[in-house]
Amino acid sequence: MSGIVEGRVVIVTGAARGIGRGHALEFARQGAKVVVNDLGAEVDGTGSSGAAAEVVAEIEAMGGRAVVNGEDVSDFDGAERLVRAAIDHFGDLDVLVNNAGILRDRMLVNMTADEWDSVIKVHLRGTFAPLRHAAAYWRSKAKAGEQVDARIINTTSSSGIYGNPGQGNYGAAKAGIAGLTVIAARELERYGVTVNAVAPAALTRMTENLLPAGATGADPDDIAPLVVWLASAEARAITGRVFNVRGGRISVAEGWHAGPGADKGSRWDPAELGAVVPALVDKAAPNALTNGRIPGRED
Numbered sequence: 001m002s003g004i005v006e007g008r009v010v011i012v013t014g015a016a017r018g019i020g021r022g023h024a025l026e027f028a029r030q031g032a033k034v035v036v037n038d039l040g041a042e043v044d045g046t047g048s049s050g051a052a053a054e055v056v057a058e059i060e061a062m063g064g065r066a067v068v069n070g071e072d073v074s075d076f077d078g079a080e081r082l083v084r085a086a087i088d089h090f091g092d093l094d095v096l097v098n099n100a101g102i103l104r105d106r107m108l109v110n111m112t113a114d115e116w117d118s119v120i121k122v123h124l125r126g127t128f129a130p131l132r133h134a135a136a137y138w139r140s141k142a143k144a145g146e147q148v149d150a151r152i153i154n155t156t157s158s159s160g161i162y163g164n165p166g167q168g169n170y171g172a173a174k175a176g177i178a179g180l181t182v183i184a185a186r187e188l189e190r191y192g193v194t195v196n197a198v199a200p201a202a203l204t205r206m207t208e209n210l211l212p213a214g215a216t217g218a219d220p221d222d223i224a225p226l227v228v229w230l231a232s233a234e235a236r237a238i239t240g241r242v243f244n245v246r247g248g249r250i251s252v253a254e255g256w257h258a259g260p261g262a263d264k265g266s267r268w269d270p271a272e273l274g275a276v277v278p279a280l281v282d283k284a285a286p287n288a289l290t291n292g293r294i295p296g297r298e299d
């Protein structure tokens with residue numbers, strides 16, 4: 001197999017099905033060696049099955065190279081074993097795609113602490129832990145004078161960066177992943193590592209109950225081309241960015257920035273702010289809708 005990531009060693013987490021499966025297969029088609037990680041969980045994170053082995057078999061059937069890994073990405077030591085598995089099996093690690101995720105949707109007034117913690121753990125710690133161990137590996141390579149051209153691609157969501165009622169736990173985790181992406185990009189640039197994120201939209205078991213009856217969603221395999229390109233040598237200059245992807249449409253998510261402001265030069269009296277804050281909010285761009293669009297603006 002040859003392609004734009006020829007010979008690169010790639011970990012894709014949550015790669016047994018849905019969007020992650022599409023990533024693993026496209027990486028293999030484009031010449032990468034793939035660690036297919038998946039715990040085999042149900043949508044809510046419970047249970048485990050061996051579905052990742054089927055993806056490895058598919059890759060091998062097309063003449064590619066892949067190995068299965070069943071670690072829980074949110075287990076700090078398990079994430080270290082995952083990174084080690086890539087290095088032990090394929091001799092190196094070039095790309096980490098953090099894709100694994102679960103859902104436990106609930107309106108905030110009814111949400112349990114367990115629903116909150118489990119979603120935050122799988123997404124946020126499950127992104128941090130592999131990132132942390134991969135980054136330490138790349139730093140030690142860079143310090144030893146080796147050339148590093150590595151990639152981390154995280155998975156956020158419109159739920160987190162724009163907001164979606166009913167997904168307070170998931171959205172908070174996904175907003176955290178977007179913030180972590182920006183910080184990690186700045187920390188790891190010096191070691192030759194770029195860090196970006198995608199906010200995908202696709203019809204998978206995770207979204208089938210969220211779409212109106214009869215609605216057709218975009219194919220989960222539509223997300224992989226951008227992720228694979230971001231993992232390639234051509235994307236070396238792009239870091240700290242979040243991309244929306246749905247079907248054939250790709251857009252750059254523009255982040256928070258300091259908008260209209262006022263400076264009194266000393267501490268405000270709360271009673272003064274009624275004449276200040278509403279005017280600032282009027283001047284500021286409105287928050288985007290859940291679909292990422294700012295009302296009245298065509299992008």
Ligand SMILES: NC(=O)c1ccc[n+]([C@@H]2O[C@H](COP(=O)([O-])OP(=O)(O)OC[C@H]3O[C@@H](n4cnc5c(N)ncnc54)[C@H](O)[C@@H]3O)[C@@H](O)[C@H]2O)c1
Pocket residue numbers: 013014015016017018019020037038039040041042043045071072073074099100101102122126155156157158199200201202203204205206207220
């Ligand atoms: N489908 C969409 O429209 C959409 C939208 C926004 C974001 N996302 C994100 O994309 C990613 C993939 O979602 P999907 O729609 O393909 O869902 P999916 O349920 O089909 O796939 C998620 C995979 O992650 C695995 N997984 C769960 N917990 C794990 C853990 N602790 N360790 C290892 N693997 C684990 C599951 O077993 C599953 O195979 C998720 O991060 C999701 O939040 C999806």
